[in-house]
Amino acid sequence: xxxxxxxxxxxxxxxxxxxxxxxxxxxxxxxxxxxxxxxxxxxxxxxxxxxxxxxxxxxxxxxxxxxxxxxxxxxxxxxxxxxxxxxxxxxxxxxxxxxxxxxxxxxxxxxxxxxxxxxxxxxxxxxxxxxxxxxxxxxxxxxxxxxxxxxxxxxxxxxxxxxxxxxxxxxxxxxxxxxxxxxxxxxxxxxxxxxxxxxxxxxxxxxxxxxxxxxxxxxxxxxxxxxxxxxxxxxxxxxxxxxxxxxxxxxxxxxxxxxxxxxxxxxxxxxxxxxxxxxxxxxxxxxxxxxxxxxxxxxxxxxxxxxxxxxxxxxxxxxxxxxxxxxxxxxxxxxxxxxxxxxxxxxxxxxxxxxxxxxxxxxxxxxxxxxxxxxxxxxxxxxxxxxxxxxxxxxxxxxxxxxxxxxxxxxxxxxxxxxxxxxxxxxxxxxxxxxxxxxxxxxxxxxxxxxxxxxxxxxxxxxxxxxxxxxxxxxxxxxxxxxxxxxxxxxxxxxxxxxxxxxxxxxxxxxxxxxxxxxxxxxxxxxxxxxxxxxxxxxxxxxxxxxxxxxxxxxxxxxxxxxxxxxxxxxxxxxxxxxxxxxxxxxxxxxxxxxxxxxx
Amino acid sequence: xxxxxxxxxxxxxxxxxxxxxxxxxxxxxxxxxxxxxxxxxxxxxxxxxxxxxxxxxxxxxxxxxxxxxxxxxxxxxxxxxxxxxxxxxxxxxxxxxxxxxxxxxxxxxxxxxxxxxxxxxxxxxxxxxxxxxxxxxxxxxxxxxxxxxxxxxxxxxxxxxxxxxxxxxxxxxxxxxxxxxxxxxxxxxxxxxxxxxxxxxxxxxxxxxxxxxxxxxxxxxxxxxxxxxxxxxxxxxxxxxxxxxxxxxxxxxxxxxxxxxxxxxxxxxxxxxxxxxxxxxxxxxxxxxxxxxxxxxxxxxxxxxxxxxxxxxxxxxxxxxxxxxxxxxxxxxxxxxxxxxxxxxxxx
Numbered sequence: 001x002x003x004x005x006x007x008x009x010x011x012x013x014x015x016x017x018x019x020x021x022x023x024x025x026x027x028x029x030x031x032x033x034x035x036x037x038x039x040x041x042x043x044x045x046x047x048x049x050x051x052x053x054x055x056x057x058x059x060x061x062x063x064x065x066x067x068x069x070x071x072x073x074x075x076x077x078x079x080x081x082x083x084x085x086x087x088x089x090x091x092x093x094x095x096x097x098x099x100x101x102x103x104x105x106x107x108x109x110x111x112x113x114x115x116x117x118x119x120x121x122x123x124x125x126x127x128x129x130x131x132x133x134x135x136x137x138x139x140x141x142x143x144x145x146x147x148x149x150x151x152x153x154x155x156x157x158x159x160x161x162x163x164x165x166x167x168x169x170x171x172x173x174x175x176x177x178x179x180x181x182x183x184x185x186x187x188x189x190x191x192x193x194x195x196x197x198x199x200x201x202x203x204x205x206x207x208x209x210x211x212x213x214x215x216x217x218x219x220x221x222x223x224x225x226x227x228x229x230x231x232x233x234x235x236x237x238x239x240x241x242x243x244x245x246x247x248x249x250x251x252x253x254x255x256x257x258x259x260x261x262x263x264x265x266x267x268x269x270x271x272x273x274x275x276x277x278x279x280x281x282x283x284x285x286x287x288x289x290x291x292x293x294x295x296x297x298x299x300x301x302x303x304x305x306x307x308x309x310x311x312x313x314x315x316x317x318x319x320x321x322x323x324x325x326x327x328x329x330x331x332x333x334x335x336x337x338x339x340x341x342x343x344x345x346x347x348x349x350x351x352x353x354x355x356x357x358x359x360x361x362x363x364x365x366x367x368x369x370x371x372x373x374x375x376x377x378x379x380x381x382x383x384x385x386x387x388x389x390x391x392x393x394x395x396x397x398x399x400x401x402x403x404x405x406x407x408x409x410x411x412x413x414x415x416x417x418x419x420x421x422x423x424x425x426x427x428x429x430x431x432x433x434x435x436x437x438x439x440x441x442x443x444x445x446x447x448x449x450x451x452x453x454x455x456x457x458x459x460x461x462x463x464x465x466x467x468x469x470x471x472x473x474x475x476x477x478x479x480x481x482x483x484x485x486x487x488x489x490x491x492x493x494x495x496x497x498x499x500x501x502x503x504x505x506x507x508x509x510x511x512x513x514x515x516x517x518x519x520x521x522x523x524x525x526x527x528x529x530x531x532x533x534x535x536x537x538x539x540x541x542x543x544x545x546x547x548x549x550x551x552x553x554x555x556x557x558x559x560x561x562x563x564x565x566x567x568x569x570x571x572x573x574x575x576x577x578x579x580x581x582x583x584x585x586x587x588x589x590x591x592x593x594x595x596x597x598x599x600x
Numbered sequence: 601x602x603x604x605x606x607x608x609x610x611x612x613x614x615x616x617x618x619x620x621x622x623x624x625x626x627x628x629x630x631x632x633x634x635x636x637x638x639x640x641x642x643x644x645x646x647x648x649x650x651x652x653x654x655x656x657x658x659x660x661x662x663x664x665x666x667x668x669x670x671x672x673x674x675x676x677x678x679x680x681x682x683x684x685x686x687x688x689x690x691x692x693x694x695x696x697x698x699x700x701x702x703x704x705x706x707x708x709x710x711x712x713x714x715x716x717x718x719x720x721x722x723x724x725x726x727x728x729x730x731x732x733x734x735x736x737x738x739x740x741x742x743x744x745x746x747x748x749x750x751x752x753x754x755x756x757x758x759x760x761x762x763x764x765x766x767x768x769x770x771x772x773x774x775x776x777x778x779x780x781x782x783x784x785x786x787x788x789x790x791x792x793x794x795x796x797x798x799x800x801x802x803x804x805x806x807x808x809x810x811x812x813x814x815x816x817x818x819x820x821x822x823x824x825x826x827x828x829x830x831x832x833x834x835x836x837x838x839x840x841x842x843x844x845x846x847x848x849x850x851x852x853x854x855x856x857x858x859x860x861x862x863x864x865x866x867x868x869x870x871x872x873x874x875x876x877x878x879x880x881x882x883x884x885x886x887x888x889x890x891x892x893x894x895x896x897x898x899x900x901x902x903x904x905x906x907x908x909x910x911x912x913x914x915x916x917x918x919x920x921x922x923x924x925x926x927x928x929x930x931x932x933x934x935x936x937x938x939x940x941x942x943x944x945x946x947x948x
Contacts, residue, residue, distance in 0.1 A: 171907060178639070300764075302764075308773055401650050401653040401657055402653070489658070491684075492687070513686050513696065515894050518777060538769070541892070542890050545755065545890075548755065548759050553764075
């Protein structure tokens with residue numbers, strides 16, 4: 001028996017050895033894509049540059065039923081926008097025109113496209129979406145059905161315009177968008193790093209943008225326009241330039257902008273003090289501003305002193321320089337503090353936290369921050385300007401790939417500096433300096449005056465304790481120590497992954513990975529009273545459990561996906577519900593203007 | 601064959617098994633392109649421009665043998681890699697999630713096996729009588745209930761309709777805070793055992809309160825299997841000549857059934873019981889997910905969904921080792937139940 005087993009084992013190994021080296025490396029097919037049929041405008045496919053014709057793109061924009069998409073795919077929780085710059089961002093223009101669902105316009109444009117060939121011959125291609133994402137599936141099906149309808153009604157040839165729909169796994173879709181580039185159209189969404197029009201216009205419109213580069217949109221003229229808008233320090237003329245860019249997106253129609261989603265929050269009636277700031281990464285809003293007291297009603301008042309939040313998905317890390325997801329941002333934001341933070345629900349005015357005052361000097365591009373005195377870290381150390389300097393230098397010398405730290409490099413170094421490898425320690429060292437009780441940042445351009453404050457309000461800019469970090473074995477503050485901390489591979493490779501020492505209102509008690517994080521009150525918090533003795537965030541994937549927890553009073557707030565809003569309507573009388581909260585995000589279709597990418 | 605050399609031989613067999621399993625799974629993951637695997641390290645589109653850097657950092661464009669070689673080299677130096685899903689090294693993740701699953705298995709396995717054996721032998725002894733029909737209906741009912749449905753119904757009744765009676769999760773918030781505190785020593789991370797060792801009644805009661813529903817869910821669906829197997833095996837041995845002899849000797853029916861027939865009928869049940877335990881110890885995905893009772897099954901399922909390759913490989917190693925060990929234990933148990941079975945040889 002054993003010999004037979006070993007023989008078959010060897011056979012499997014040999015087969016694998018022969019098969020596997022061939023896998024993973026893509027062999028180039030004859031056509032750059034299997035989703036464009038014949039690859040020609042012969043009624044049985046589309047050419048690779050099909051979408052480079054603006055009339056094709058406009059026809060597709062007019063053939064999309066935006067209202068039905070919002071009511072069916074988003075449960076009514078969305079607002080159509082004319083460009084990727086959504087309401088709530090600095091630079092948003094409410095006057096940008098929007099495409100409406102108009103099949104006669106779609107027909108007109110398609111008749112003009114490709115000198116009439118597109119209309120005469122018809123087309124055939126396939127749309128892909130990531131399996132499990134219902135709104136994206138619905139959007140694809142709506143495109144498909146609209147064109148089938150146009151074929152039927154206007155061309156009187158039912159099979160003339162065929163758009164197939166196919167599901168693939170999310171990693172595969174990402175690989176196609178950013179790797180093989182073989183999808184005729186792709187759908188993806190964007191979240192803000194900081195609430196500024198530039199942060200949305202660059203990925204959507206710049207020739208090197210995260211999305212526009214991969215769809216072949218953008219040119220040097222547009223790049224210059226984007227740079228000019230960003231660099232303009234006069235708010236009035238700057239707004240005019242951003243208005244023009246948003247109009248440009250509408251005119252060029254490089255994609256179908258779908259909708260800005262609208263969020264809701266469901267608290268028990270015992271919680272008060274919630275206000276919505278669209279940039280806030282914490283689902284609960286600022287927990288420090290919440291409070292809990294027995295408000296009577298149907299839901300029992302349980303777990304006094306606890307704020308319990310049930311959500312989905314664990315956090316990535318507790319290291320401020322590592323985190324780039326909202327879930328981690330929420331926890332880090334309770335343990336640590338930034339120099340300043342958004343004021344109430346504003347996205348461009350600020351309140352002081354660890355800095356008491358700040359000022360920007362236009363002539364030498366320096367930002368002065370006066371550091372608050374008398375603040376102590378959880379482990380006892382005093383907050384000093386040197387801690388602030390160390391915080392930013394540490395982040396830049398750590399610079400994890402795919403992390404948030406490019407947001408320090410860009411304002412401080414400018415140009416093509418996106419990470420540690422593009423600069424050196426001397427430049428990093430010079431960009432943040434201690435000056436008495438101040439910390440001085442030297443910016444690369446006056447254009448960063450506002451966005452830099454927005455970046456500093458992010459949880460990645462939370463202040464750590466220099467001496468304590470060095471004691472724990474983190475970066476020692478010298479150039480020779482960088483090699484040991486540069487470009488960490490795994491979240492756990494950084495010292496601050498699960499060791500914390502902030503100045504915030506709560507300190508970490510336990511992080512039971514993928515199960516729950518519990519924080520305890522910082523009894524010596526500098527900012528006064530702290531509303532909860534414990535803040536517990538539990539990861540509960542099952543919706544029924546979250547719903548019942550909320551209704552039983554075991555949780556004070558639970559994550560409710562938009563698909564469950566209907567179900568919650570009958571429970572609303574027992575709860576405190578906040579509706580119509582606009583999210584700073586947008587989903588869009590992108591037309592791939594050179595399918596398969598430019599010929600190399 | 602001597603017991604010791606038998607065990608050593610069987611354990612040596614683990615090496616090619618583990619090697620084959622990992623090469624196979626590693627090979628399958630290579631079907632994804634480097635870009636696809638790199639995009640797994642990315643949470644959102646903002647990070648997409650870093651894909652080439654990520655591919656280089658993790659060596660994802662290296663040939664298969666280089667990547668496998670790196671991994672196996674690390675394994676030999678005791679490093680199974682980093683589990684993105686768990687947020688900790690894979691080896692730590694196994695030890696972190698195992699106690700939760702063991703807590704379920706420790707309570708559910710005895711219930712399933714003892715109830716299965718008892719009901720199965722009763723059904724066989726009362727063949728074609730109401731007791732037999734009754735257990736058959738129960739078996740069909742239990743076996744065909746989808747776990748997720750039963751679990752959700754139990755939660756809706758015992759946590760929803762009777763508000764807050766038997767909550768999901770492992771411990772209540774306040775008790776969890778107590779368990780996390782310095783006053784409570786966590787010896788095993790199995791809450792019930794730790795509560796007993798700490799002599800803390802409140803924690804024990806709370807842990808049991810959270811265990812009732814998942815254990816019921818597991819038992820209802822699995823007891824049917826053992827019961828039906830026991831019944832048929834029992835019927836077979838009740839028809840054997842030695843049972844006739846025993847009856848002819850004038851032994852009481854109870855003795856005939858319990859001592860002569862049942863003991864011989866246990867062999868197939870022991871085999872299956874081993875797998876029931878192994879199946880439970882390597883995780884019960886649906887039960888763990890529905891009851892927010894996050895054990896190794898939940899972790900492995902998440903790892904597979906998220907294509908967390910080091911976790912999937914680590915879990916495969918754990919699983920293969922577990923099954924080889926359980927098989928070994930089952931084989932040794934045979935010799936205890938049936939003296940005719942000899943290790944490494946044939947039935948005499």
